[in-house]
Amino acid sequence: MPDKPRILVTSWLVEEDDPALQVLRDAGCEVVMGRSPRPRTVEDMVQAIKGIDGVVAGSDNYSAPVIEAADRLKTIVRVGVGYDTVDLAAATKKSVQVGTTPGTNHHAVADYAFGLMLALARRIVRHHNSTAAGKWQREAGPDVYGKTLGIVGTGAIGKGMARRGRGFSMTVLAHDVVRDEELARALPFRYVELDELLRESDYVTLHAPLLPSTRNLINAERLRLMKPTAFLINTARGELVDLDALTDALRAERLAGAALDVFPKEPPGDHPILHLENVIVSPHVAGGSTEANLAAARMACESVVSVLKGGRVAYCVNPDVYGGARA
Numbered sequence: 001m002p003d004k005p006r007i008l009v010t011s012w013l014v015e016e017d018d019p020a021l022q023v024l025r026d027a028g029c030e031v032v033m034g035r036s037p038r039p040r041t042v043e044d045m046v047q048a049i050k051g052i053d054g055v056v057a058g059s060d061n062y063s064a065p066v067i068e069a070a071d072r073l074k075t076i077v078r079v080g081v082g083y084d085t086v087d088l089a090a091a092t093k094k095s096v097q098v099g100t101t102p103g104t105n106h107h108a109v110a111d112y113a114f115g116l117m118l119a120l121a122r123r124i125v126r127h128h129n130s131t132a133a134g135k136w137q138r139e140a141g142p143d144v145y146g147k148t149l150g151i152v153g154t155g156a157i158g159k160g161m162a163r164r165g166r167g168f169s170m171t172v173l174a175h176d177v178v179r180d181e182e183l184a185r186a187l188p189f190r191y192v193e194l195d196e197l198l199r200e201s202d203y204v205t206l207h208a209p210l211l212p213s214t215r216n217l218i219n220a221e222r223l224r225l226m227k228p229t230a231f232l233i234n235t236a237r238g239e240l241v242d243l244d245a246l247t248d249a250l251r252a253e254r255l256a257g258a259a260l261d262v263f264p265k266e267p268p269g270d271h272p273i274l275h276l277e278n279v280i281v282s283p284h285v286a287g288g289s290t291e292a293n294l295a296a297a298r299m300a301c302e303s304v305v306s307v308l309k310g311g312r313v314a315y316c317v318n319p320d321v322y323g324g325a326r327a
């Protein structure tokens, strides 16, 4: 019998006293807490991964050097759905199964993105800050109800946005490389090309994953298509937006405002966009509702245990792993 399996928990979503960790302990694992307020770097992870059998992971660095430094790693389960910080080829080569926990936080992200849209439109953060500072400054802002919402990416979160938008009597336009025409007819909403969506929408919200084809999807040229009265909301991945181009567009008042929960570099340091008045920012927190965190943590821990027992990781994102040595 090898040593007790050691499971590293780095996701900030999993609390030290999270009931989900009992799933690991009941399966005879040692839980190694390694949470960090910011994603852990490659140097940090190269050390942390040694002697670890499985990871309940956040958006830390799982690049090739980290995976190659692992000596007994069998699985990485990302608490959430984004796995762009994991080098899947390196994981597959080392027979490490990589999984995610889909279906646990899409309501949370859609609620948050919708909240950002309302806050941007009606200057809720600015009103809070000025009132708390003893001032009494009132600013008008546009309605959300009845306006046009443009959704880029109609997966689990994008569909949630479409439902919420229709609840506010919005005209909903969507763009995706895969279309759910049945849902589009039912709600209804209309699929259009990206440029048309950008031209027509009062609010544009991004819900596509980070892929080579979506990196800098919203660049200077595309920002120029948007109405000067429009707002951009990004709760997907920072790299979808050219942050410098967005800063220029906001400064030049070619766009009314933006809300960003995600950044190309997290935390974003002292980027000039953080100082603009018509911008709301938050620390990659859209998916982290109380209910979503509990559900995702439990699913991740169960998935790790399944691998340790010789089974497969749930929602595997590197299925080639089963074609190699492990199969």
Ligand SMILES: NC(=O)c1ccc[n+]([C@@H]2O[C@H](COP(=O)([O-])OP(=O)(O)OC[C@H]3O[C@@H](n4cnc5c(N)ncnc54)[C@H](O)[C@@H]3O)[C@@H](O)[C@H]2O)c1
Pocket: 080, 081, 082, 105, 106, 109, 152, 153, 154, 155, 156, 157, 158, 175, 176, 177, 178, 207, 208, 209, 210, 211, 213, 214, 235, 236, 237, 261, 262, 284, 285, 286, 287, 288
């Ligand atoms: N801020 C947060 O806390 C947080 C939490 C969860 C997810 N996310 C991000 O949100 C993204 C979306 O999550 P989801 O659960 O809806 O994922 P999903 O996989 O259900 O949906 C993604 C959709 O994007 C579409 N897509 C792919 N390429 C596209 C392109 N070029 N243009 C338009 N659409 C494209 C896909 O076809 C799919 O329909 C995730 O990939 C993740 O990066 C952020």
